[in-house]
Amino acid sequence: MRPGIGDPARLNARAMLSGAFAPPAAAGPLSREDIPRMSTPLPTIDQVASGPNVAIPAVPPTPVRRRPVPLSARKTGLYDLNLSDLTDRVTAMGQPAYRARQIYTGAYRQLADSYDAMTDLPKALKPRLEAELPIQLLQPVQTYEADHGETIKALFQTDDGQFIETVLMLYNDRATVCVSCQVGCAVGCAFCATGIGGLMRNLTTGEMVEQVIWSVRMARERGRQLTNLVMMGMGEPLQNYRATMAFIGIVNDAAGLQFGARRITISTSGILPRIRALADEPYQVNLAVSLHAPNDELRDRLVPHNTRYPVADLMATCREYTEKTGRRISFEYALMAGINDGDAIATELAQLLRRSGVLCHVNIIPFNKVEILDFERPTPAQIDRFAAVLTGHGIATTVRYSRGLDIKAACGQLRAEHEGIVPVNSSSTATRDTLPASASIDLDGEAVPGETDVVG
Numbered sequence: 001m002r003p004g005i006g007d008p009a010r011l012n013a014r015a016m017l018s019g020a021f022a023p024p025a026a027a028g029p030l031s032r033e034d035i036p037r038m039s040t041p042l043p044t045i046d047q048v049a050s051g052p053n054v055a056i057p058a059v060p061p062t063p064v065r066r067r068p069v070p071l072s073a074r075k076t077g078l079y080d081l082n083l084s085d086l087t088d089r090v091t092a093m094g095q096p097a098y099r100a101r102q103i104y105t106g107a108y109r110q111l112a113d114s115y116d117a118m119t120d121l122p123k124a125l126k127p128r129l130e131a132e133l134p135i136q137l138l139q140p141v142q143t144y145e146a147d148h149g150e151t152i153k154a155l156f157q158t159d160d161g162q163f164i165e166t167v168l169m170l171y172n173d174r175a176t177v178c179v180s181c182q183v184g185c186a187v188g189c190a191f192c193a194t195g196i197g198g199l200m201r202n203l204t205t206g207e208m209v210e211q212v213i214w215s216v217r218m219a220r221e222r223g224r225q226l227t228n229l230v231m232m233g234m235g236e237p238l239q240n241y242r243a244t245m246a247f248i249g250i251v252n253d254a255a256g257l258q259f260g261a262r263r264i265t266i267s268t269s270g271i272l273p274r275i276r277a278l279a280d281e282p283y284q285v286n287l288a289v290s291l292h293a294p295n296d297e298l299r300d301r302l303v304p305h306n307t308r309y310p311v312a313d314l315m316a317t318c319r320e321y322t323e324k325t326g327r328r329i330s331f332e333y334a335l336m337a338g339i340n341d342g343d344a345i346a347t348e349l350a351q352l353l354r355r356s357g358v359l360c361h362v363n364i365i366p367f368n369k370v371e372i373l374d375f376e377r378p379t380p381a382q383i384d385r386f387a388a389v390l391t392g393h394g395i396a397t398t399v400r401y402s403r404g405l406d407i408k409a410a411c412g413q414l415r416a417e418h419e420g421i422v423p424v425n426s427s428s429t430a431t432r433d434t435l436p437a438s439a440s441i442d443l444d445g446e447a448v449p450g451e452t453d454v455v456g
């Protein structure tokens with residue numbers, strides 16, 4: 001056990017920020033009654049930096065949120081099915097197999113938003129298809145534009161009342177959609193609005209595909225073609241692994257959207273068994289690993305499951321991945337003032353990456369202010385300085401400024417605001433003992449909502 005791991009007096013940054021930390025006297029899942037209900041201000045960055053002596057404020061009342069429908073009880077939608085599965089469904093309805101290809105072409109080539117719009121289908125079949133394989137399961141609640149219309153962010157409601165976000169970013173040379181893969185997230189990074197309320201449920205394959213369909217339509221309306229897809233929205237894709245792989249299979253399908261795997265990036269906080277599994281997948285997707293810190297001491301506080309998958313193991317797994325696939329990894333580094341932006345940390349990061357032998361590139365992402373969290377963006381001078389230290393050590397580095405600052409661009413911000421989510425009592429304090437309560441991972445590496453993740 002590394003120093004500090006399992007120390008009950010130790011706080012992670014998120015627990016400190018939420019004021020939710022309590023000594024883990026009682027093991028096991030927390031009940032709703034354990035969630036503090038008094039309203040007091042959040043501690044400041046200085047208090048966070050000062051460590052466990054920070055006063056422990058209670059937090060505002062827990063918002064009432066709708067309980068998600070279990071995935072096993074959810075209706076299958078058209079976008080959930082690849083062509084082979086769709087063919088099985090259609091032939092089971094007594095239809096010829098070619099009908100499946102007609103539907104698939106209508107859905108992915110013509111972007112039909114209803115069976116009525118698929119003119120080559122028999123009229124009598126359409127109501128049955130609509131009842132058994134509905135096309136639209138996501139309802140747009142609000143759409144926001146920023147950056148002179150070049151960033152479009154949508155808040156969707158799922159058919160069981162959950163909220164998710166999708167962002168389309170138009171650049172001169174490309175159009176990129178940022179897709180969500182979960183409602184909430186079990187990882188609970190200290191600086192992330194999505195992780196604040198825990199995980200509600202995984203998104204289905206179809207709910208992910210539907211976000212892409214929305215962005216293809218949005219891009220077309222603006223005379224553009226969607227060129228890139230990043231899984232950097234709400235959730236941890238490698239904790240929703242099966243649905244994510246099925247999603248990639250559908251968007252990549254030559255009979256459908258034909259979205260090249262090399263234009264798809266999966267971002268992970270570092271679920272090591274799933275990084276290994278990804279290396280064996282047939283898709284040549286890009287991998288981005290959210291690193292955010294060069295050592296366990298700091299990363300434990302920022303990315304709670306670092307206590308389970310420490311930095312040395314993460315780097316070793318990344319090296320395995322690059323050696324096996326020959327593909328470069330992008331390390332994402334959210335730069336936060338006074339937290340992980342110092343010169344010494346930059347040097348330590350550069351040394352770590354050089355030592356690791358991982359074929360890589362670093363993306364520095366100056367932190368996007370999240371109103372409900374108390375982290376700040378470094379000054380432009382410090383951002384440049386941090387990048388210069390890395391490049392000075394021979395590390396390929398890019399500073400990537402986030403789009404849509406005026407429309408709450410950070411992932412999970414819109415949803416958090418819409419649902420009134422505030423930092424609630426979290427069981428994801430950074431110790432091996434408490435981590436499973438909110439970020440339990442079954443044998444397949446899938447996220448399972450903990451007791452505290454569903455409220456209301």
Ligand code: SF4
Pocket residue numbers: 185186187188189192193194195233234235236269411
């Ligand atoms: S940064 Fe990503 S992995 Fe971390 S809590 Fe947010 S959505 Fe989850």
